[in-house]
Amino acid sequence: FPAERIRNFSIIAHIDHGKSTLADRMLEMTGTIDKTQDNRQILDKLQVERERGITVKAQTATMVYEFEGQQYLLNLIDTPGHVDFSYEVSRSLQACQGVILLVDANQGVQAQTFANFYLAFSKNLPIIPVLNKIDLKNANPERVIEQLSSIFEIDAESVLKVSAKQGTGVNELLQAVIDRIPPPPSDRNLPAKALLFDSWYDKYKGVALLMAVHNGSFKLGQHITLAHANKSFEIKEIGIMYPEPTPLTSLYAGQVGYIYCNMRSVKEAAVGDTIHLLSSPVEPFPGFAKAKPMVFAGVYPMDQSEHTQLRSALEKLLLNDPSVECAVESSPALGNGWRLGFLGVLHMDVFNQRLEQEYGTQVVLTAPSVPFKIKLKNIKSIKKTGDILMVNNPEKMPNVQHIEESFEPLVTGTIITPSVYLGDIIALCLERRGVQIDSRNIDSERLIMIYKLPLNEIVVDFYDKLKSLTSGYASFDYEDAGYESSNLSKLQFLLNGDPVEELSVIVHTSKAREVGKQVCSKLRDTIPRQQYQIQVQACVGGKIVAREDIKALRKDVTQKLKYGGDINRRNKLLKRQAEGKKRMRMVGNIEVPREAFIKVLQR
Ligand code: GDP
Ligand code: MG
DSSP states (O other): OOGGGEEEEEEEEOTTSSHHHHHHHHHHHTTSSOSSSOOTTTTOOSHHHHHHTOOOSOOEEEEEEEETTEEEEEEEEEOOOSGGGHHHHHHHHHTOSEEEEEEETTTOSOHHHHHHHHHHHHTTOOEEEEEEOTTSTTOOHHHHHHHHHHHHOOOGGGOEEOBTTTTBTHHHHHHHHHHHSOOOOOBTTSOOEEEEEEEEEETTTEEEEEEEEEESEEETTOEEEETTSOOEEEOOEEEEESSSEEEESEEETTOEEEEEOOOOOGGGSOTTOEEEETTSOOOOOSOOOOOOOOEEEEEEESSGGGHHHHHHHHHHHHHHOTTOEEEEEEETTTEEEEEEEESSHHHHHHHHHHHHHHHOSOEEEBOOBOOEEEEEOOOTTSSSOSOEEEEOSGGGOOOGGGEEEEEEEEEEEEEEEEGGGHHHHHHHHHHTTOEEEEEEESSSSEEEEEEEEEHHHHSSSHHHHHHHHTTTOOEEEEEEEEEEEEOEEEEEEEETTEEOGGGOEEEEGGGHHHHHHHHHHHHHHHSOOOSSOEEEEEEETTEEEEEEEEOOOOOOTTGGGTTTOOHHHHHHHHHHHHHHHHTEEEETTEEEEHHHHHHHHBO
16 A cells, blocks of 8 residues: 555544444444454453543554545544543654544533543644434434534535434545545655554563654564664564454555564553664654653552462453553552552542453542642751752651642633533632633533632542532543743641541642541541540641540450450450451550541541
8 A cells, every 4th residue: 555545544533422433333344354243342352441432542443444446544543532642642643644523412612522622732733523322312413513613614515414323424524534534645665664553561562652653664573762762672473453464464654563683571561662674773753752651550469368369360450551650669558569640530430440450359449639840948957958858748748847838730621511500610710729721611500610720629529529510411531731930838647646647648738627537537437436535636836626435445355254254255356356456556655547547547
């Protein structure tokens, strides 16, 4: 196939608007997959994606389509549908020359439609607007077209209408892909150069690299390297996704395909990197960056005896997801575990769900935190002065006296909602320290609202709250908006005056009392009464902001057996009590059961 007869494109859509169904239909209509087989949603490979019905990891497929007597090679590059993966979306768009913007004709434009549109728009890619699900009785194409033109200034004439489910209009759409999307710019005479836009790990063959070849060609047996890694690899297998990996002998400029090269770690395959031949270096693609984790959480086995088992499950998962950061961590209460860094909240949820599937049991996942930046004062007595510290763990928070200024990460959030929920949403955003940037109608019944929000305020339950306030009708998406100065405090908890360091959290000072109260009452409810009264306190920089008391109790397990109890039973009871104590953590002279920590720390 000469490059003029190749098209590389993506489908971008809000979750559930029919991206996977449309991809399946296209593969079916081009004879790439069999109609009779059970291929539903062939692109959503991972179990968790099927279960949650979302596409997390970009998958790609090649198909051959005949149009006006000519055969065309169409490469569908499936982008992840969620903001947590916006860097991946952005990079997979780099491998395309155009996109299909797919919108549910009933639901209309949603938050991720909006975010994805601007990603494609900012890359100057041609956008084919498509309404899906026109077979639905309550589809309202006219209203959705009105939204598209009012928000994106899309010309009503250019909008296509399809039913991915029934196949209506899909042929016309494939023709539009050929008509409206240009062939990839490529030069087969220049030294080989390709963009790495996805990778996955195969147990037997090692890391597979998915790449879009820009110049020259890659052949079986050649030695390659990556611009941002200094290792070389021999191409052991090369081919296209048709839709399963199908080996060939070479890939030429304009094509999209995969290689296996005995790479053992996905960490070496950073999305966005440039692949070239070892013998002929090239100018790398600009704008290379590694996706950086923004949400951190501790992971512990429910029981320490399961530590090894959890470790091997984690290792397996990390093989497949280079964007998860992992460091060993230990806590006096929860034992040995790990601190993981994720791109966002959904990324964390998906990882956790996969972990539970791999590992087959529950893990303790601590409440997520975000990376704060702390500027240190210029004080001679501390080693680092005037430095910026990244703090994603409250235990690493420096002393108040050493802090010059604190900064927290912000996001720009987009909410699209039926107008009737306006008041409730404003209240929710206000409570989460949000600042409104914009709010306007997109049709007679819907609004788009743009808010600047601290990431720390949305990592826990913002999305769930928004969904329940609006009976599921509002959609939300966010993007990174840098750091801003903020009034942060370390909130500590004391039991009879002794600090319980692993319960500390970093909070906005205005939230200290509220969070303090919540945690103190959880502790009061989960720490059993002991021989003396226990004072549970929350404090910020020595100032008490919340307090609860646990009344004293005299507990003697053998009491009931005082008269005529048999000695064996008595010993058994004492032994059981001793075993219980092993699962206790002593704070001063107070026994705190592991369950209390789990209750407070878990999400
Ligand atoms: P994705 O999240 O964008 O990949 O969406 P899916 O392809 O998984 O589709 C979400 C739901 O919409 C599924 O239940 C599909 O069966 C359904 N769906 C997709 N396309 C159509 C369509 O054209 N008509 C109807 N009625 N349902 C559709
Ligand atoms: Mg899908």
